[in-house]
Amino acid sequence: MELQFIKIDKNGTKIYHDWTCPRCGGAGESEAWAHTGRTCYECEGSGRRHKPAIVKHYTPEHEAKLNAKREKRIAERIEKAKVEDYPKALKRNGFGEDGVGYVYTGNTFAIKDELKAGGARFSFALHWVSPKPIADFPCIEIRATDVIDWFHSRYDLSNPKCEAWLAEHGIEF
Ligand SMILES: [Zn+2]
Numbered sequence: 372m373e374l375q376f377i378k379i380d381k382n383g384t385k386i387y388h389d390w391t392c393p394r395c396g397g398a399g400e401s402e403a404w405a406h407t408g409r410t411c412y413e414c415e416g417s418g419r420r421h422k423p424a425i426v427k428h429y430t431p432e433h434e435a436k437l438n439a440k441r442e443k444r445i446a447e448r449i450e451k452a453k454v455e456d457y458p459k460a461l462k463r464n465g466f467g468e469d470g471v472g473y474v475y476t477g478n479t480f481a482i483k484d485e486l487k488a489g490g491a492r493f494s495f496a497l498h499w500v501s502p503k504p505i506a507d508f509p510c511i512e513i514r515a516t517d518v519i520d521w522f523h524s525r526y527d528l529s530n531p532k533c534e535a536w537l538a539e540h541g542i543e544f
Pocket residue numbers: 392393394395396397398399400411412413414415416417418419
């Protein structure tokens with residue numbers, strides 16, 4: 372079914388109405404529906420929609436402008452998500468609000484209950500991290516900026532960065 376031209380707006384966008392029934396594609400019937408009488412029940416066989424779908428054909432200039440706006444919107448949304456998520460990511464991973472944490476060395480399994488009770492968080496990448504040193508358990512200061520990265524929708528520990536940090540500090544779990 373042909374598009375019905377409606378108008379050109381101020382941006383040069385051509386606006387059309389598409390009356391084609393979305394279920395049968397305008398045919399009004401299909402062999403696939405033979406067992407229920409072939410006729411499309413969406414349009415009762417007319418092949419037309421009850422209300423037209425709006426179709427817009429943009430000029431290349433206007434389309435570029437729309438794309439730029441969309442990209443800007445996406446970038447802003449990501450920025451906002453980053454700002455909102457960073458403090459949460461610090462907390463999730465055992466760092467203090469100042470972005471500093473303490474990684475526990477040695478046999479942490481033996482002291483895990485004390486670490487947990489003291490506010491440390493466990494991750495496979497760094498094992499236990501707490502915002503302040505707990506008791507006099509051996510630990511090394513770590514900065515979140517050295518090991519946390521943005522992963523599409525949230526901040527998380529970066530495995531390669533954690534491995535590099537552990538190697539640099541001679542820690543093996
Ligand atoms: Zn139909």
